[in-house]
Amino acid sequence: MNEGIDETKRNFLKLMVTASVVAGAGLSLGVVVKSLSPPQAGINSFPTLKLVDSSGNPVLTSSLPTNDPSAMQFSYPLQSTPNFLLSIGDSNGTPVNIGATQVSIPATGATYQSYSGVGKNGSVVAYSAICQHLGCIFPELRFYPAGVESITLGGKTYTGVLHCLCHGSTYDPEKGCSVLTGPTTHPLPMIKLVWDSSTDELYVSNMVGPTIYGRASDLTGETPISGTTTEVTNLGNPFTA
Numbered sequence: 638m639n640e641g642i643d644e645t646k647r648n649f650l651k652l653m654v655t656a657s658v659v660a661g662a663g664l665s666l667g668v669v670v671k672s673l674s675p676p677q678a679g680i681n682s683f684p685t686l687k688l689v690d691s692s693g694n695p696v697l698t699s700s701l702p703t704n705d706p707s708a709m710q711f712s713y714p715l716q717s718t719p720n721f722l723l724s725i726g727d728s729n730g731t732p733v734n735i736g737a738t739q740v741s742i743p744a745t746g747a748t749y750q751s752y753s754g755v756g757k758n759g760s761v762v763a764y765s766a767i768c769q770h771l772g773c774i775f776p777e778l779r780f781y782p783a784g785v786e787s788i789t790l791g792g793k794t795y796t797g798v799l800h801c802l803c804h805g806s807t808y809d810p811e812k813g814c815s816v817l818t819g820p821t822t823h824p825l826p827m828i829k830l831v832w833d834s835s836t837d838e839l840y841v842s843n844m845v846g847p848t849i850y851g852r853a854s855d856l857t858g859e860t861p862i863s864g865t866t867t868e869v870t871n872l873g874n875p876f877t878a
């Protein structure tokens with residue numbers, strides 16, 4: 638009889654222990670599931686973001702040296718999609734007013750209109766910093782300012798270009814980063830800059846051109862940028878590093 642009572646007690650205790658384990662496991666599982674939830678993987682439209690430095694201060698166009706090969710890089714429209722901010726000059730270092738132009742995509746024959754440069758001299762532009770051939774980035778993809786750096790390809794010397802050392806693609810940043818030399822068959826996507834002439838501050842608000850290399854769309858597949866700013870980081874001069 639006593640053995641029967643003890644057995645009943647044991648079974649009750651087992652039941653209670655099992656219930657606590659299940660409840661605990663359920664709680665832990667909930668935490669794990671939450672922590673494994675995929676991050677936000679995109680946005681619905683191009684945001685407008687102010688360009689700022691590492692201290693959060695606005696980047697002013699007057700602070701951008703013309704024809705500087707140092708990579709001024711910022712993310713847009715998502716966290717893992719880098720771009721270059723350039724102030725373009727001629728071989729004498731005089732800022733060049735960059736006009737909107739028709740750019741063609743050799744791969745498809747499609748065309749589109751690039752954006753004009755901004756700033757007091759209309760010389761500031763921004764492009765995707767991911768090569769459209771196979772996705773190389775800085776320092777392989779770099780700016781060769783006119784009269785400062787040059788590259789000779791097939792007996793022809795190019796200066797004032799963006800060039801990728803991985804396989805030799807060259808882009809013309811005065812013409813919407815149209816293709817000068819392959820193997821790329823796509824221009825670099827261009828970022829729309831908006832300049833506030835009263836403050837000299839810069840904003841980014843859109844893109845034009847082919848889809849960013851490696852993306853199904855410009856707005857999906859990566860984590861969004863939080864807040865209303867995106868930081869410009871000087872990655873240094875690739876020719877002297």
Ligand code: FES
Binds near residue numbers: 768769773804
């Ligand atoms: S990845 Fe740039 S040329 Fe191939």
